[in-house]
Amino acid sequence: MNPTEPLKASLFSKGFTENPYPAYAKLRKEDPVSYVLLPDGQYAWMITKYEDALAALKDRRFIKDYTKLYDEEIEHDDIFSQNMLFADPPDHKRLRGLVSKAFTPQLIAGMRGRIQEITNELLDEMAGKQHVDLINEFAFPLPIIVICEILGIPTEDRDKFRLWSNSIIEDPNGEFDRDMHQHMNDFVQYLKKLFAIVRENPVESLISQLIIAEEQGDQLTEQELYGVVTLLIIAGHETTVNLIGNAMMALLEHPEQLELLKSQPALIHTAIEEVLRYNGPVEFSTSRWAAEHLEFKGKSISKGDLVIVALNSANHDPDQFNDPEVFDLTREKSKHLAFGKGIHACLGAPLARLEGEIAINSFIQRYPNVKLNADKKDLEWRSGMIVRGVKKLPLSLE
DSSP states (O other): OOHHHHHHHHHSSSSHHOOHHHHHHHHHOOOOOEEEEETTTOOOEEEHHHHHHHHHHOOTTTSSGGGGGGOOOOOOOTTTTTGGOOHHHHHHHHHHHHHHHGHHHHHHHHTHHHHHHHHHHHHHHHOOSSSSEEEEIIITHHHHHHHHHHHHHGGHHHHHHHHHHEEEEEEHOOOGGGHHHHHHHHHHHHHHHHHHHHSSOSSSHHHHHHHHHHHHHSSOOOHHHHHHHHHHHHHHHHHHHHHHHHHHHHHHHHEEEEHHHHGGGGGGGHHHHHHHHHSSSBBBOOOEEEOOOEEEEEEEEOTOEEEEEBHHTTOOTTTTSSSSSSSOTTSSOOOOOOOOOGGGSOTHHHHHHHHHHHHHHHHHOOOOTOOOOGGGGGOOOOOSSSSSOOOOOOEEEO
């Protein structure tokens, strides 16, 4: 089977990365379950309509653990893949259960004061500056400090995690492969040393709890320990970095909405939901594979075929959302798919929402005259098939 030539030729171009929404509109209308060639050379079924996306995210025939496709026992090809994001029941329930207690709505709500404190400190550091890079000076450090404190990781190591996280999330190729593997090896060595320290000197942290579970033997293997911690470190800050960046971009592009939020800070809850729908921080779902030959929305999908869901396309489906291309902070809370659905829905969604709400409201109240200090067409968007956001967001504060 071959992908249609227009998709093969232009779907993942630079123009698509900068603004994928016209292409999504065309696909939803003409071929909502499309067979496409991905940038890494794989073919995949890409789902773009909301109802189809929702069905796929909940369909147990699409599995997350690709090793189940083989009759013989296959080992996972990297140390980070054994976590709930790449697991199916019953392993998924066991792995998710080990960390879910740290992300209950009650515990997250109890972190509001500390998140506000970190936010204020970062805003104080910008005082007196005319120009800042929102990503480097605010959107990145806030969530990485928070997740480091939850896990029990020294905050001074946060810049290392930025390098390692970018390598894993953006999945570079070609001449960058060597760098990626070096970064992953460095990450593994760091975690090994950290785990050894925590085993000798347990502290009140989520990593300590996970190590206890691993030592009990029947709850968590050593490989799963690496996988779960890696997922928490990366997913625990990547989503929020791009949520904050995308939120500020959308507000600056729609000054009337920015003024509305400044005058009515209580709108921040619906504002964050609208940002998640309008230009969400997660572009595509993580990979799923067809566990059997099946029919899905009129397409014959073979066992082992790769399936991805274009979350941001689903969130612009006019059959689900009125005027989806309009950015409206007063839009009623929508059933967007920015954090996925089903058993793999994002565990850290309440934390990302809270960090986004505090970050955006605090920033625009402290620096109400903020302006974009660049031409939007000159901004560089991050590569890769998972996150959506710019690498830098230059702002003028006065």
